[in-house]
Amino acid sequence: MHKVAKPVASVDARVLQLVADLLETMYDAKGIGLAATQVDVHERLIVIDVSEERDQALVLINPELVWTSPTTHLNEEGCLSVPGIYDGVERFDAVHVRALDQTGQLRTIEADELLAVCIQHEMDHLLGKVFVEYLSPLKRNRIKKKMLKAQREELR
Numbered sequence: 001m002h003k004v005a006k007p008v009a010s011v012d013a014r015v016l017q018l019v020a021d022l023l024e025t026m027y028d029a030k031g032i033g034l035a036a037t038q039v040d041v042h043e044r045l046i047v048i049d050v051s052e053e054r055d056q057a058l059v060l061i062n063p064e065l066v067w068t069s070p071t072t073h074l075n076e077e078g079c080l081s082v083p084g085i086y087d088g089v090e091r092f093d094a095v096h097v098r099a100l101d102q103t104g105q106l107r108t109i110e111a112d113e114l115l116a117v118c119i120q121h122e123m124d125h126l127l128g129k130v131f132v133e134y135l136s137p138l139k140r141n142r143i144k145k146k147m148l149k150a151q152r153e154e155l156r
């Protein structure tokens with residue numbers, strides 16, 4: 001979870017299979033985004049779907065933020081990798097992200113609201129960063145204890 005992802009070299013069959021796996025995992029978990037990092041593949045690839053109907057999959061390969069809004073807001077976030085934990089993270093209100101799509105085409109996406117937040121959250125994963133790391137040491141400690149407890153219960 002804390003490894004920095006490397007760029008995807010080319011959008012080939014292997015990468016498309018990874019995209020399909022990520023989408024399946026995300027939809028199964030009813031998540032709105034998933035980074036390859038979360039399935040232990042350390043390449044710059046994320047999938048997102050913030051639509052109500054769950055039919056607007058967005059695939060971002062080698063995403064780079066090319067613009068961020070001057071304004072930010074505190075956003076309540078959770079993460080499939082730290083289940084049951086929700087907390088506030090300061091995020092840009094809007095971002096422009098440049099990335100390859102699943103056809104290998106370079107696109108720039110202008111995002112605001114939930115999509116903008118989701119892009120920032122997933123891109124953090126690619127840097128080996130989980131949103132709980134923005135929280136105070138006290139809060140992080142509490143989360144660590146909670147996760148250890150959950151792990152112990154799972155082992156039973």
Ligand code: NI
Nearest residue numbers: 078079080081
């Ligand atoms: Ni996450």
